[in-house]
Amino acid sequence: MRLVIAALAGALFGTGLLVSGMTDPAKVQGWLDVFGTWDPTLGFVLTGAILPMLVAWRVAARRRTALTGTELPPPPPQKIDGRLIAGAALFGLGWGLSGLCPGPAMASLGFGGVPFLIFFAAMVAGMLLFSAWNRRA
Amino acid sequence: MNPDWIAGLIGGLMIGCAAAVYLLGNGRIMGASGLLGGLVDGTGRSNMVERAVFIAALILAPALLVMIGAAERSAPIAGSGVLVLAGLLVGFGTRLGNGCTSGHGVCGISRFSRRGIVATLVYLFTGGVAVIVARALGWTA
Known part of the structure; x- marks a missing residue:
């Protein structure tokens, strides 16, 4: 069931x-x-995505499992720390440079061709770099 | 209304419903970077298969829709060098900041999480800065 x-x-x-x-x-x-030339489309996407989740969190609040x-x-x-700010800042830079964030990067893998594979490989490498750095820090 | 905006709203509702299904069905927050990151670095070992199935479906569904001609394939705008730099930044940054557009943006804002809201404001700001820089340097199409 979980897998379905x-x-x-x-x-x-x-x-x-x-x-x-x-x-x-x-x-x-x-x-x-x-x-x-600002394109407001993503504002509609974010609004559309938040609406069902507003309901879902309310339902979740009334259940235990x-x-x-x-x-x-x-x-x-609640903690706003340096890691959150620095991480979000670095992520935003990469997002702006490429126009890709992790969800769409994965969703494009099956049809996007080589450039999307390159981005995905670099993103995985960045995650591994973090993991190595985090173990030493 | 602009057809792109309507498509954005409909697609957005689908994204939100997916997150709702994952939360209420499996009790998990649907964050793309966290789901992948846990697979990549092994921190998600306890629910490896569930993560892999989610990601496989996430890749296959759009590929199928493009294949049958229901949607257009999109083209990247940056060259390989920029894509590598951007990918490294996205991978490292989302793990350091513990989330991306789906986790902090969609799932965080909708539960009024302070961290989600702050992270979203920060990455929107640096994303805007990056676009100005990329345009100035001629890194985009």
Whole structure:
């Protein structure tokens, strides 16, 4: 059951990313290009995505476990630290330069061709670099 | 209304429903960088198969839709060198900051998480800066 739900959520996520235009790097850069010819599409995507989750978190608050019996996530941590800020800042730089974030980068793997594979490989390398650095820090 | 905006809203609703299904079904936060990162560095060993199935479906569904001609394939805008640099930044940054657009943005903002909101403001800001730099240097199409 857990795997069926994971497959369903993954497929719906991928379809939504494709339909919304998030897998199109030019569209994403257009959204970030506030001082150029700004493209508001991603604002609609984010709004659309947040709406069902507003409901879902309310439902989750009234339950102890998810459908498959797993415990629901604890309340979010509140701590704003250097890691959060620096990590988000670095991520944003990469996002702006390429027009790709992790979800769309994966959703494009099956049809995007070599450039998307290059980005994905570099992203995985960045994750491994972090893991190595984190173990020493 | 611009057809792109309507597609954005519909696609966004699908993304939000996917996150809702994953949360209420499996009790997990649907964050793309966390799901992949846990597979890559082994921290997600306890639910490896679930992560792999999610990611496989995430890759296969859009590929299938493009293959049958239901959607257009998109083209990258940056050259290989920029893509490598950007990929490294995205990979390292999302692990350091513990989330990306889906985890901090969609799942975080919708539960009014302070960390999610702050992270989103920061990456939107540096993303905007990066686009200005990329355009100035002629790194985009």
